[in-house]
């Protein structure tokens with residue numbers, strides 16, 4: 001699994017689905033052919049914004065824009081998601097936006113990224129406020 005997709009998947013789990021990074025760390029631990037205890041934990045914490053030298057928490061990967069930027073023609077998606085192979089390079093990253101997007105039983109969209117991004121940033125603000133109340137700074 002390419003590093004780019006690892007970062008996008010990790011960001012989606014933590015910042016779109018608001019689930020603990022440890023769940024993803026465990027799934028990768030059980031499935032990655034190149035699993036490494038340090039690189040995996042640090043990769044998840046980096047993306048979740050909570051590790052040493054982590055990416056800023058407010059950095060939320062947009063899975064759709066990442067797909068359009070790094071898989072312009074949709075070849076990567078077409079290889080691993082045959083249910084979307086009938087769509088062109090733009091449509092394939094947003095199947096919900098086209099009439100035949102779900103033609104081949106691709107699962108329905110479960111979250112709206114724009115909405116969950118705002119929710120994620122609001123949770124960050126909550127944590128910062130709580131920390132301020134607790135530490136006075």
Ligand SMILES: Cc1cc2nc3c(=O)[nH]c(=O)nc-3n(C[C@H](O)[C@H](O)[C@H](O)COP(=O)(O)OP(=O)(O)OC[C@H]3O[C@@H](n4cnc5c(N)ncnc54)[C@H](O)[C@@H]3O)c2cc1C
Pocket residue numbers: 001002003004006007010028032034035036037039040041042043044047
């Ligand atoms: C959420 C997440 C989980 C990850 N889990 C692992 C893991 O379990 N095992 C693992 O080896 N890497 C992990 N990485 C780091 C990185 O994704 C992989 O090392 C890289 O994708 C492996 O592909 P490659 O061998 O083609 O790397 P190449 O780009 O060819 O790099 C060659 C080698 O350099 C090292 N390397 C490259 N990028 C990184 C990096 N970001 N961090 C640490 N080492 C790196 C690896 O040993 C890799 O084999 C993770 C990254 C993220 C974001």
